[in-house]
Structures are given as structure tokens and as C-alpha cells.
Amino acid sequence: MSQPETATYRAAGLLGPSWLRTLWSPVTNVEVVATGGRDARLDMFRGIALVMIFINHVPGTIYESFTSRNFGFSDAAEAFVFMSGMAAGLAYSNRFRSGSLWAAIARVWARARQLYFVHIVITMLCLAIFAAAAKWFDLPEVLTRNNISALFQQPLSALVGIPLLTHQLGYLNILPLYMTLLLATPLFLLVGLRKPWLMLALSIALWAAAGQFRFNLPNFPNSGGWFFNPFSWQILFVLGLLSGAAMKVGQRFIPYRPAIFAIAAAFLVLALFWARIPQLGEAGRAMLAVLADMGAPFYITAFDKTYLALPRLLHALALFYVLGHLPIMRNLASSAVVAPFRLLGRQGLAVFAVGTVLSLLLQVIKTPRVPDPLVDGLMLGGGILALLALAWLLTRTAELTRARSVA
Template identity: 65%
Template sequence: MLDAIPRTWERMGAGWTNLVTDTPSIDIDGIPAKRDARLDMFRGLALVMIFINHVPGTVYENFTSRNFGFSDAAEAFVFMSGLAAGLAYSPRFRTGSFWLATAKVWARSRHLYYIHLTITLLSLAIFAAAALWFGQHDVLTKNNIPRLFSEPLATIIGIPLLTHQLGYLNILPLYITLLLATPLFLWVGLRRPLLLLGASVALWAIAGQFRLNLPNYPTAGGWFFNPLSWQLLFVTGLLCGAAMKQGKRFFPRTKLLFGLTLAWVVVALLWVKLPMFGSAGMAMLGAMNKAGLPFYLTWFDKTFLALPRLSHALALFYVVASITAIRQFASANWTAPFRLLGRQGLPVFAFGTVLSMVLQAIKAPLENDPLVDGLLLAAGLGLQLALAWVLTRTAEMTRARAAAAIA
């Protein structure tokens, strides 16, 4: 379906292509330009992959990024969230009132909190409806729902405290928490960026070494996305975004660094695609672990963002940001659907999450069928694209009317 959309792009004129290219910004190389298409395109692509991965059991999962390296769309989402936060909020912390700048960031965090509670409630309603009206009681045994029946009062307390998170609804609590800490990150990072990065690395290592995490309640254990670990990815994106806003690069572009990061991306690809190569790599990591290196350096743990995942994600982002041709690729007509999704990232993510829960309920009694699964996923992506278009077009019309009123 997405492949068919670009063929109509030129005919739709300002209604589509212009919608995703008109907002001024500073691009990653420090040149004042129109809105950087790469951020929107890759954010939209990450949203598509998250949606596909959130409807498990389809053949299309095999084509998402997690099958081509150690990291997946979650790492991209968190990094780009930090990047966007650096672009959006750093000017306020450079020149304005610290409290007013903080209030702006915390207002966004509060908005995300309301959205998380809403999609959690909707998800529970979807699974309840599947069980009540269609006899699909198995859906109530998954996604961390059973605790609602075994400990209803404690679970009802845990949901608004963010200490009880449904399966596939874990990333917004992480984002909310990181935004609450963003004023501190920016206050330090705009004055001593290397100090912030060093402290972030230290916190990541301490969290892994001592298995520190925010607690769950009423279940045992900690958050699936541990904020003490994942903050490193967010902070790195934040520092990059703050530098971009001033027309700079936080990480310099050098041939050596590009060569090293590209080599690591290739090694990760071979690792996951060639069994002999992967077996040798696993044996090496096993030997390192036996030699005394901790798990967060020698494994692929997602909760603590283990080093292989973290380093692969950062290497991939550096490679993508360093290839000049990516800019033209991201600006092409056929990538406009991804850019449109990326520009409306939050509503698309929330809507896509609810749709993925609907599709999980629909698929529960069905056998895996590539055709049926493809139609369901295509319908879901089409609805998300329609939402993004409506929201973007409405915003454009509102701005145009306001400009006309002023004139």
C-alpha cells in the first residue's frame, strides 16, 4: 500500500509533498535549511517497524530492523526522541527563564502521561471486548494483564504510578521519565556537554553493574525499559540535537570514526545472518563473560541496554548521519509517507499502539497467514497515514488562516 502512495504524490501538490517539507530548521551539518527530512523519515520508519513488531507472529516481523543487527526500532525511537528534545527545548534553556523552559518540557511529559493512561485503558477495553463478545479469553492471559485479576486493587494503583505496564506499552513511561529529567540534562549539557555525557555513561554502567532499576508494583522486578540505562541513548540524542540547533555536530565527522562504525554495523549484520559467524561471536562473548566481564558488556539484554545493543545503535546512527546521499534519499517523493508519519510521531504512535492491540485480538483465533496478516497490517498503516495527513493538513490550514487574519 505504501509503495502505491508515492505515485500519486505529484498530483496531490501542496496537500502532500509540501506538507512535510515546509518548516524551517537547522540540518545536521549546521547549514540553515528547510526541515531536515532525515529525522522525520527515520522516525516514521521506526513507527512502522514498531507497529509491525507489536503485532507478533506475522512473517513481516522478519523484515524489521531487529533482524539486521543487535538493536531495533526502540533504540531509534529513544535516540530520535532525545534528538527532537534537543532541537525543540535547548534554545529556551540557553536564553530564557529556566523555570519557564522547564515548565514547557514538563507540560509535554504530562501530556504523554495522559496519553499513556488513555491507551492503557483502551487496550484493556479491547481485550475485554474480545473476551466478552467473541470468547477470546486467551487474550486476557497475555501482555501482563493477569495481575489485574489476581491483584486488582494493587494493579489499579500500579497503572497510574507507571509501576505496572502492559506488554507493548512500555516505551511511553520511559519517555515520560526521561522528559522529567530533561531540564537537568540540558542545564548541565549546555554548559558542560562532555560532563553530562560522562555522567550518563557512568549511570548506565552503575545501573548495569548493580542491576539498579525502577521498581514494578505489584509485580516483582523492574521496568522493561530501565530509565537508568536507556537515559544514555536519550542523552546522546539530546546533545546531538542541541548541537544541531546551533549549526554544529556533537560528534565530528571523521574517516576513522566512520570506518569503525560502519565496520561494526557490518559485523552485526553478518553476526545475525550467518550462523557460523554468529556462533563464533557468541563464543567470544561467552569467553569474555567467563573471564569476569559483566552481562551488560557481554550480552544483548534489552532492559539494561547492554553494550552490543547500545554500540550497534550508536554506530548505525553515526553511519546514517554521515552519508550525504541519505539526505536526498530522505527527501524523495516515495519516502513522503514516512516523513508524514514522523512529523506526527506522537499521535501516530498512540493510534498505532491501540490499532496493534486490536490486531492482536483479531489475530488471536486465526492461523498465521501472510495474505491476511499483510492486509491487516496494511489497513492499520493506512489508517495511521490518514491520521497523519489530517492532522498535518489541519495544522497547515490553521496557520494559513492565522496568517491571513494578521495580514
């Protein structure tokens, strides 16, 4: 970061006191993303997360046993939300540092509006797929899955709930979370760019309060709350947002510290053994049960996904910290080997939306069939190739459009 930029941010109160500037200090080999470059690691990891989400959204295949959720406490959803926050920090933070505040807010909310319409479209497409399977292919059992039955039991209420986002189909509930967090992003940035550690403290307090008092956005017509509770999951988004905002000016929000890295790596190893060794997993759960009997709240001792319980949260944060500070990841992300993942990651929204529709179509196709590694592999492989083709076409179209505008 140049001296004029440093002086500007210090005068604005962005860098804060000396101890805060120390924590925000650049580390070796960190690019200044503000120059217009992309961090290839973000595209790579986002692409990997999208592939794992696609595979997990077609349950009952042997291949879901190889996704990240089988090797720790968290899964690809945590990675998706964290990286969505990081991408938002990279994309929008500079507009909140200078220029029109309303223009900055409007740009973020325009993205939220886009997510809303994408969610409604893929919801209707998925309903059409399941209705067609029941009507023309004699598969009425598919209408009992994925929270679809309410549409037939309480059609008027469900038709109200879908556009209000209070009725979400199974596997289609992460975009409403993302949209809600984007609506709150201007507030997150207004606080976070000036007092990042205050923003993080407030985020932690909100996460704890949501678990302690079990507040959530409501469902309708079904009872309960959102599967991805925004008041809980915001903590991952905020951490990603603060990290992306720091990267935009060539810094790290959470810098590398050998002790933190060692603790995070050790926790990942513990979680791996916990997940893969049944005896160790049983012993660990017994210890958590003792803590629960002593009065520890469920969001500390359980693995609840809706409220992003502490074991899931710590595992996700440890994974992000270790992968984000491994030097090999920078070289790997720039290599030709992972180019397909980078391509998918660059077109994240389109790939996620089309992948969701394809995955539910594959659920229908699998319904009358027993699990088969070859057939399942062909279905999943064909779907991933289709997503790669889509990402390539969108990227190529964007490149041609930019070339014509320059000419």
C-alpha cells in the same frame, strides 16, 4: 552561526575550550536549524521507526522478519529513544540558552504531562479491547498476555500500579520511559549546554552503574523493574539531546571522522553477519560467554534489552552515526519517495499512540488464526494506511490553523 551568536555562546561557556570548539565545529552542508527549518532526515527515520514498531507489535507475521531487529543487535526502540532525545534538543535547547529558566522547564514538563495522559488513555483502550475479546468473542486466552493477568489476579494493586506507572502492559512501556526522561531533560540541558562532554561522561557512568548494580525503577504489583530501565536507556536519549542541541545552532555534537565512520560501518557489517549467519552468531556468543566466565559483567557480554547491554548500544550508535553522515540520506529524506515516512514522523506521538492501540487490536484479531501472508499483509497494510490518513489529517489541520492565524 553568526558572529554575535558565537560570541554569546562562548561568553556563556557553551563552546568551551579550543579542543571542544573543534569537536563542535560545523561540517559542510549542515543547516542552521534555528532558522525554523526541519531536518527531513529526522522525520523520515522517525517514520520508518514507527512503522517497524507497529509491525513488531503484531507478533507472528512473516513481515516482522524484515524489520531492523533481524539485521543487527538493536531494534526500532533504540532509534525511537535516540530520535526522541534529538527532537527534544531541537525543540527545547534554545529556551535554556536564553529567557526564563522556569518557562523553559515548564514547557518540557508540559510535554511530559501530555505523554502521561496519552499513556493512561491507550492503556485503558487496550484493556477494553482485550476485555471485549474475552467477553464477547470467546477469546479468554488474550487475558493471559501482555502482563494483563495481574489486573485479574490482584485487581486493587494493579489499579494502583497503572497510574503510578509501576504496572505497564506489554508493548505499552516506551512512553513511560520517554516521559521519565523528559522530566530529567531540564537537568540534562542545564549541564549539557555548558559542558556537553561532562554530561556525556555522567550519562555513561550512570548507564554502567545501572548495569553493574542492577538498579531500576520498581514494578508493582509484579516483582522486578521497568522493562525499559530509564537509568540505562537515558544514555541514548542524552546523546540524541546533545546532538539536537548542537544541530539547533548549526553544529554536530559528534562530527564526521573517516576513521570513526569506517569502524562504525565495519561493526554494522559484523552485526549483520552475526545475525544472519548462524555459525558466526554461535561463535560470537561463545566468545562473549568466555568473557563472562572471566568475570565480565552481563551488560557487557549479553544482549539484555532492559539494561541496554553494550552490543545493543554499540550497534545502535554505529547505525545512527553511519546513517547520519551518509550524504545520500539528505537527498533521500527530501525526496517524494519517502514522503509517507516524513508525514508519519512529523506526527510521531499521535501515530505511535494510535498505532499501539491498532497493533493490540490486530493481536486480538490474529488470535484464532494461523499465520497467513495475505491476511497478515492486509491487516498490517490497512493499519499503516490508517496511520497515514491520521498523520495527513493532523498535518493538514495544523496547516489550516496556521494559515488562519496569519490571516
